[in-house]
Amino acid sequence: MKLFYAPTSPFARKVRVTAHELQLGDRIKLVLVNPWSDAELRSLNPLAKVPTLVRDDGQVLFESALICEYLDHIAAGGLYPAPGEARWSALLRQGIADGISAAAGRLFADERRPADERSSSVMQRQAAAIEAGLDRLERDAGTLSRELADIGAVSAACALGYLDFRWPERAWRDGRLELARWFDAVGQRQSMIATQHHLP
Numbered sequence: 001m002k003l004f005y006a007p008t009s010p011f012a013r014k015v016r017v018t019a020h021e022l023q024l025g026d027r028i029k030l031v032l033v034n035p036w037s038d039a040e041l042r043s044l045n046p047l048a049k050v051p052t053l054v055r056d057d058g059q060v061l062f063e064s065a066l067i068c069e070y071l072d073h074i075a076a077g078g079l080y081p082a083p084g085e086a087r088w089s090a091l092l093r094q095g096i097a098d099g100i101s102a103a104a105g106r107l108f109a110d111e112r113r114p115a116d117e118r119s120s121s122v123m124q125r126q127a128a129a130i131e132a133g134l135d136r137l138e139r140d141a142g143t144l145s146r147e148l149a150d151i152g153a154v155s156a157a158c159a160l161g162y163l164d165f166r167w168p169e170r171a172w173r174d175g176r177l178e179l180a181r182w183f184d185a186v187g188q189r190q191s192m193i194a195t196q197h198h199l200p
């Protein structure tokens with residue numbers, strides 16, 4: 001399989017952490033791309049976004065949620081609980097974490113635009129989504145898996161890692177001690193160490 005990725009993308013990291021946790025790392029060839037300019041990526045994925053996975057049979061999958069579920073399926077992993085409360089809670093947490101990552105990505109890009117091209121109300125909305133999303137993760141941090149054993153925990157770890165990467169000075173840990181402790185613990189996992197964000 002081939003995974004088109006960017007080392008700055010929290011969604012690509014989510015797929016890479018998932019692959020690591022499922023011991024699939026050796027079966028995936030990483031292809032580093034700039035999603036804004038890569039013609040091959042555009043030919044594979046009409047949205048030209050990372051992550052994009054080319055399966056062994058040539059089929060192409062995109063959207064991190066779908067790719068992670070596919071990897072879990074072929075590895076017979078257990079990152080997706082069977083239908084029931086555990087599943088709804090894992091998928092809800094994935095949604096919150098991915099929402100934080102998306103809002104953070106947009107905010108980071110907006111902060112770099114010339115002042116006359118920014119919308120302060122849009123930026124405030126992204127910042128509010130990040131803060132409220134983090135509060136929700138903190139509220140339920142006691143149920144987060146320390147083994148990254150479900151897709152909600154993987155997604156949460158990647159969202160927090162992205163905040164640290166883009167805004168090392170941003171004090172998201174303040175008032176969120178349980179979440180911070182959890183993140184410090186899962187940050188020691190090989191899957192997180194091997195997939196650290198960096199500039200291309």
Ligand SMILES: N[C@@H](CCC(=O)N[C@@H](CS)C(=O)NCC(=O)O)C(=O)O
Nearest residue numbers: 009010011035049050051063064065
């Ligand atoms: N919902 C998508 C989001 C993917 C995404 O937004 N990727 C960004 C990088 S973090 C990207 O490729 N952006 C390029 C673009 O928007 O053209 C997923 O979960 O995979």
